[in-house]
Amino acid sequence: MNLKGIFTLLMLILILSFVNGNSQTLNKVLVHGFGAWGAGITNGNEYLNANEDGDFDVLRLALNLSSNPYENLRLNSQFELHGEEGQTEIEIDYAFAEWAFSDAFKFRIGRVKHPFGIYSEIYDVGTVRPFFELPQGVYGPTEMVAEGYQGIGFSGTTYQLNDWGILYDVYTGEINLDSDEPWEEQDTTNIMVEDESENAIVFGGRLTFEPGVEGLSFGFSAFYGNKELEENDDNTSEKKDLTIVGIHGEYNLEDLVFRGEYVMKNDNNEVEKANSAYLEASYRITENWQAAFLYDYSKSDINDLESENSSLAKHTDIAIGLNHWFNQNFVLKLSYHMVDGNRFTMSDGEELEEKTNMISFGSQFSF
Amino acid sequence: MKKLVLILVILVVAFTNLLTAQEYKIIVNKSNSVSSLTSEEISRYFLKKVTKWEDGSEVFPIDLPESDKVRKEFTKEVLGKSSIAAIKAYWQKQIFAGRMSPPEQKSKDSEIIDFVKENDGAIGYVSASASTGSVKVVKIKND
Numbered sequence: 001m002n003l004k005g006i007f008t009l010l011m012l013i014l015i016l017s018f019v020n021g022n023s024q025t026l027n028k029v030l031v032h033g034f035g036a037w038g039a040g041i042t043n044g045n046e047y048l049n050a051n052e053d054g055d056f057d058v059l060r061l062a063l064n065l066s067s068n069p070y071e072n073l074r075l076n077s078q079f080e081l082h083g084e085e086g087q088t089e090i091e092i093d094y095a096f097a098e099w100a101f102s103d104a105f106k107f108r109i110g111r112v113k114h115p116f117g118i119y120s121e122i123y124d125v126g127t128v129r130p131f132f133e134l135p136q137g138v139y140g141p142t143e144m145v146a147e148g149y150q151g152i153g154f155s156g157t158t159y160q161l162n163d164w165g166i167l168y169d170v171y172t173g174e175i176n177l178d179s180d181e182p183w184e185e186q187d188t189t190n191i192m193v194e195d196e197s198e199n200a201i202v203f204g205g206r207l208t209f210e211p212g213v214e215g216l217s218f219g220f221s222a223f224y225g226n227k228e229l230e231e232n233d234d235n236t237s238e239k240k241d242l243t244i245v246g247i248h249g250e251y252n253l254e255d256l257v258f259r260g261e262y263v264m265k266n267d268n269n270e271v272e273k274a275n276s277a278y279l280e281a282s283y284r285i286t287e288n289w290q291a292a293f294l295y296d297y298s299k300s301d302i303n304d305l306e307s308e309n310s311s312l313a314k315h316t317d318i319a320i321g322l323n324h325w326f327n328q329n330f331v332l333k334l335s336y337h338m339v340d341g342n343r344f345t346m347s348d349g350e351e352l353e354e355k356t357n358m359i360s361f362g363s364q365f366s367f
Numbered sequence: 368m369k370k371l372v373l374i375l376v377i378l379v380v381a382f383t384n385l386l387t388a389q390e391y392k393i394i395v396n397k398s399n400s401v402s403s404l405t406s407e408e409i410s411r412y413f414l415k416k417v418t419k420w421e422d423g424s425e426v427f428p429i430d431l432p433e434s435d436k437v438r439k440e441f442t443k444e445v446l447g448k449s450s451i452a453a454i455k456a457y458w459q460k461q462i463f464a465g466r467m468s469p470p471e472q473k474s475k476d477s478e479i480i481d482f483v484k485e486n487d488g489a490i491g492y493v494s495a496s497a498s499t500g501s502v503k504v505v506k507i508k509n510d
Contacts, residue, residue: 030468032462032463034459034463062463064462064463064465066462066465066468071425076465078463078465094465096465098465100418102419103416103417103418103419112465113464113465121460121463121464121465121466122459122460122463122464125459125460125463127456127459128456128459128460128463157416159411159416159417163407165416214447254448254449254450254453287450325452327452328451328452328455328456328459329455366459366463
């Protein structure tokens with residue numbers, strides 16, 4: 001069933017949920033949403049939708065609908081509108097049904113957010129993180145994390161083991177992985193790399209532990225993906241196997257929050273092996289003002305690259321930020337990024353500089 | 368002199384207890400067999416980390432409005448968060464990940480009590496002075 005079919009089916013079920021239901025708390029469609037507007041300017045290269053002339057076009061809006069038509073059945077859908085560079089796209093972020101046999105065993109089917117690491121399921125929600133955009137080493141176009149998978153999954157939580165909380169997700173299906181490979185262009189002048197999205201069949205999971213220390217959680221994520229590359233003239237095609245493994249940790253003391261992840265990518269074609277990591281810290285100076293710091297790193301080993309130390313395979317972003325929270329639903333964010341490497345930067349038509357500085361400003365909200 | 372010291376001690380203890388007196392009561396439906404819960408257990412019900420009672424029936428937590436003084440006290444002492452903002456951040460992650468929705472809210476004690484009275488699996492909290500004859504008050508035991 002394609003996405004349109006899944007969407008139609010779920011809309012029908014949502015409508016039917018108004019007919020059935022046997023509790024005050026059931027039979028309601030809950031509406032939430034989030035949005036963002038951002039602008040950025042760099043000192044040369046393009047990075048994160050910012051360029052030398054200043055880009056004021058980053059615009060996102062999402063609508064989230066959920067319903068509990070029956071006690072164990074939950075229906076979820078989320079639609080996003082993206083507006084960048086004068087183009088507007090609407091996409092189904094997710095649309096799935098979940099049947100809860102128990103807290104420890106839930107079945108999900110449809111298009112589901114990819115459960116990987118800390119941020120994959122809340123990819124575009126700006127009010128749950130300190131910076132406007134996510135760390136690119138892990139969450140950029142690296143084939144490490146997808147926004148969703150189409151398939152089936154199992155999920156659950158348990159607090160039976162010495163008061164430790166254990167949360168798990170296991171899934172299989174088709175996943176869409178964004179990637180770009182700037183090293184395909186050896187000439188660093190006028191590189192304009194197009195993002196590519198490729199589908200892969202995957203099997204993966206995530207395990208998160210809450211060890212009973214207030215605010216502390218850590219865990220592991222992994223998936224194995226298999227995707228077909230271009231078809232050959234003799235109707236055979238090559239397959240690319242991807243293995244992605246990551247660890248994540250968070251220590252949330254409300255005013256002071258630390259988050260970090262390390263992800264490793266391996267592909268059997270040995271085109272690219274990559275290691276990415278980030279450490280993010282934020283501190284509420286007052287109830288409304290927050291300071292933030294980011295160290296983001298990525299290094300790829302590319303077979304095709306002549307030089308191991310090519311800037312096309314490296315990325316470091318050291319960023320500081322200052323945010324004003326009107327309340328938890330609405331925030332203004334200002335950040336300054338010092339980027340070294342061109343893994344995620346693009347030329348603006350001139351020679352590609354190894355270093356890029358960027359100022360980013362924007363607002364994000366949720367309801 | 369000793370009597371005076373004793374009276375002073377009693378007064379100080381009484382005054383301290385007055386200052387730290389719990390400003391809320393935890394209530395459940397009268398058909399619920401639970402008579403006491405730890406803060407951790409109550410917290411898990413309200414954060415929907417646990418959604419079933421021990422008998423397998425559904426838990427229905429019910430909240431007061433964010434601006435309510437009793438809710439702020441409950442958030443601090445039972446949920447262990449110094450502000451409602453921290454709880455909102457938690458619920459934003461759950462909502463947009465497609466996992467859970469926050470508990471329903473009622474605007475005042477009487478509506479909370481009515482909801483708990485009418486729903487077998489409901490659990491709520493009201494101000495300490497609320498009249499709770501139609502529901503069961505649950506003790507908070509040490510963790």
